[in-house]
Amino acid sequence: MNGLQTSRCVYNYIKVKQVKDEHRNVLVRIIATQLEESPDHIIKATNSQTQVPAFRLHMTEPIHRNIETVLRLHNLYYDRRKNYYKNDGKPITRIVQPLTLAQTITAIVLQRPDDARGRPNTVLEKSYQEIFNPQYPLQLFSVCALLIRKVNSFLLSPELGITRTERGDLRWYLAMQYSRLMTKMDVPTPSELVKMILPNDDELLSLSYNVTYQAYRSLGGTHEIAKGTELLKKVKELPYSEVE
16 A cells, blocks of 8 residues: 555665664554555545656556456466565566556557557557456456567577567567467457467467568568558568468
């Protein structure tokens, strides 16, 4: 709840400095609540004195609490409360950042990997309700989280020999193309995406990568290409029912 950052700073100060005799006082206000969602309402209401990114204020909404719950079923921790799970000692590799999930949905569901790569915050401001649509099946968010984890792991393969910059440029396009091949649909619907069962092997992902990477390189393989519309158009022209 509110005060977590303050209590952390006090704790770290005493631990690092090994303070044994501290006489300063800290004002603490305790609010007893009955409803599970009350802490979120308090956080939103009492953060007006602090500059908080607009997207972060959405984290108190029911849909994000529901996403947090569904991701826990897959042993993933949704960073709805910034650094909560990190401070709780959960593995960084299993913590899902809300912005990353939003970028994944933008790339896969909205079919806009160029925006996911180049304009994620702008897209969130303009299309928030479309990205975190309460009408989506909750499983859609877990599928997206698992899919982008698989894509990220694949792109780190030493065999690919690509740079960090190339990984950043390709990630969202590969996620889109992989979902198209998995569903055998040009524009996968949420109802079809939730049916996806990600395979243990990388065969189809590797095929998706090959055609996506070729398209990326053929246009110059730059940041500008990844953030523009040319690559999106070229990838959308790639086969999705089968890879030739």
